[in-house]
């Protein structure tokens with residue numbers, strides 16, 4: 035009990051600083067399961083409100099799908115609730131092995147290892163497979179969990195300008211003499227919704243004998259013609275050496291992740307990746323749910339097709355209304371407002387209209403690039419999107435930004 | 450001395466700016482201004498060490514010390530003078 039007033043004071047002061055900087059995060063409590071419409075209490079104590087959810091990673095609308103729920107129920111009955119063990123002691127059931135095999139097939143790789151989360155996969159993989167003799171070269175906008183993983187590895191590191199192939203090539207030349215070079219990128223970048231040009235990256239990696247690592251958390255299940263991911267979209271299936279992805283977004287949305295790729299790399303993770311070795315196995319109920327999701331997605335592209343149609347519809351609606359969007363062709367569609375305060379006010383007004391969409395601003399996105407990030411789902415029906423669009427237009431009119439260019443919006447509100 | 454400032458400024462522009470026409474001065478806040486993220490600072494550090502044949506310990510190569518071209522040059526000069 036060394037929690038003295040002095041220690042308490044240290045934390046209180048730090049928390050106050052976070053608050054004063056406008057960076058204090060609060061949770062919004064949801065009183066329903068995840069869906070296109072959810073019941074939210076915000077702020078704390080306010081009456082509950084039914085709103086259209088435009089900010090979940092529930093891309094395929096499977097988070098509460100009856101088939102997935104039923105499969106999870108069944109798995110609970112046949113395989114129990116928990117395993118109370120890490121994988122290699124007594125935490126590997128038949129279904130864990132089956133899931134690894136099914137993911138390997140789905141992604142078109144050589145082998146797969148499950149992790150408690152994709153954060154864990156990213157945190158563990160680089161330390162497990164690289165030494166001081168190697169180098170990691172990452173896109174400057176990769177996800178925070180990858181940055182943590184890179185920091186945990188003894189290999190040398192460097193970064194290249196976002197999606198800039200000339201800069202990447204320059205770095206590959208600079209590190210030509212390293213034993214192993216790994217180029218690291220997200221498949222779909224979660225803040226901008228742009229996709230990494232994997233065809234060009236594969237070509238560069240082949241030219242300079244480098245491995246290619248892709249985090250496909252925001253792609254697996256729906257990017258590419260049959261939803262296999264960004265590598266399918268760019269015609270380079272089988273050529274990505276390391277793919278990490280999550281089951282916490284499109285693939286059912288519960289939890290869990292994996293490293294999938296070259297056989298020896300996966301085996302190295304099984305031997306050495308610390309989050310795999312020292313954290314509990316994925317619960318059987320979740321494994322059962324993900325297995326069902328993969329089965330459904332392997333049989334039909336109906337859900338990813340609907341997601342694509344929805345995303346195109348939403349993007350076109352916003353563009354026709356005169357909003358400035360980040361260019362792209364994924365279900366992540368950022369509405370650019372540039373000014374942080376404007377993004378916050380816009381989000382609050384949308385909520386008043388029954389639309390739940392979150393504003394992002396510095397330091398989550400670059401200074402002067404504040405936005406409302408909208409995420410489309412196959413759970414959305416056209417009437418949801420029409421209602422959301424009407425609300426965006428109403429609020430957009432209020433702030434007089436419709437049909438305005440970036441320059442004009444910045445002139446009105448500042449950066 | 451001005452020369453070192455210009456060399457460092459040029460490196461920062463080439464290495465970190467997407468738009469080379471963006472205005473950057475010796476006093477522009479690089480890290481706190483969000484131009485260079487602290488994770489990407491390593492290449493700048495490596496460049497300084499190789500160009501000026503010095504070794505910058507991690508406890509001195511801080512985001513604060515790397516925040517402007519001016520402060521970077523001050524740091525580098527300190528280590529160059531220690532060398533001789």
Ligand SMILES: Cc1ncc(COP(=O)(O)O)c(C=O)c1O
Nearest residue numbers: 151152153177224251280282291
């Ligand atoms: C690109 C990316 N990688 C990894 C993760 C982490 O996934 P998980 O929730 O499985 O830890 C996320 C989730 O936010 C993500 O967006």
